[in-house]
Amino acid sequence: MTARPTLICCSHGTDSPEGRATITALVTRAAELLENVPFRETYVDVQHPQVDEVTASVDGPAVIVPLLLSPGFHTAVDIGRAAASRSDVVATRTLGPHPLLIELLADRVHAAGLTPGDHVVLAASGSSRPEAAARVRDVRDACALAIDAPITVGYAYGATPKVADAVAAAREAGAARVIAASYVLAPGHFAGLVSRAGADITTPPLGADERIARIIAERYAEGVAELASLSA
The missing domain is CATH 3.40.50 (Rossmann fold)
Structure with a gap:
């Protein structure tokens, strides 16, 4: 595995402009913490592009990081299906607990x-x-x-x-x-x-806090390690 895997950040999706800006800020900051790794933003509901479409379109290996606080239907079904569709894509744990x-x-x-x-x-x-x-x-x-x-x-x-x-x-x-x-x-x-x-x-939603961007970066690193073990 030579190319850096693409970071695919998959959130629920929202109609809220403030919510959309929050997620974009988190994804952008996480990519910066990872020294500007290639990244894509995707969703399981409400917004597009959705996770199946993005996963299919990425060139080379990728790590899907669920921007969800707990596992559930979307991690098991939507994100799980997208990750299983390619041998060079893995999905990580959710952000929480952490x-x-x-x-x-x-x-x-x-x-x-x-x-x-x-x-x-x-x-x-x-x-x-x-x-x-x-x-x-x-x-x-x-x-x-x-x-x-x-x-x-x-x-x-x-x-x-x-x-x-x-x-x-x-x-x-x-x-x-x-x-x-x-x-x-x-x-x-x-x-x-x-x-x-x-x-x-x-209290307000957790928002674009630096600590959450650090969790995203950590989950990506876990996914990269899993990809490396699969290709060894």
Whole structure:
């Protein structure tokens, strides 16, 4: 394998201009961290080009990095199918769980003004796939070591409890305030659902933070190592 594999960054896709700009900024920064590796941006829903099309069109080996926080339908089906379509393409793990995401979530919650008596709801997008919920629970457990407050999970869509229900349960349990820690990558539909779930404070989506670009670069390196082992 002589040519540097193309970095294919595959996100969900969104109608939000701010969300689209966030994803593009992350992809561009990750490519810079990788010393300007060739890269493509693609999606599984809403936007085009979609992942099958991009994977088929790339010249030479490629690494698909899901710009998704947890595994689920899109990683197993859309991204999995695209990676399986070529012997010189691999797909990596999702961005989460990762220690840098825990650090970022904790920073956001503390910046929101966490005080004694507050309750934190880790507000994820949601998926019907059990592996997604398992990874979100892993993130919650790690956040519990970094945030000095009770932490429960709520989902914007596709799983229960919904964020609004988790917020209500926290209040019923005696929380002075409820902080929804947005475990959503970029502005868009799911971030909007989280923001309207009734928490006293909602942290912004994770956004184009340098730490997320570093995770993307790390996942790419993992994929390159896997390609090398396959061709050895």
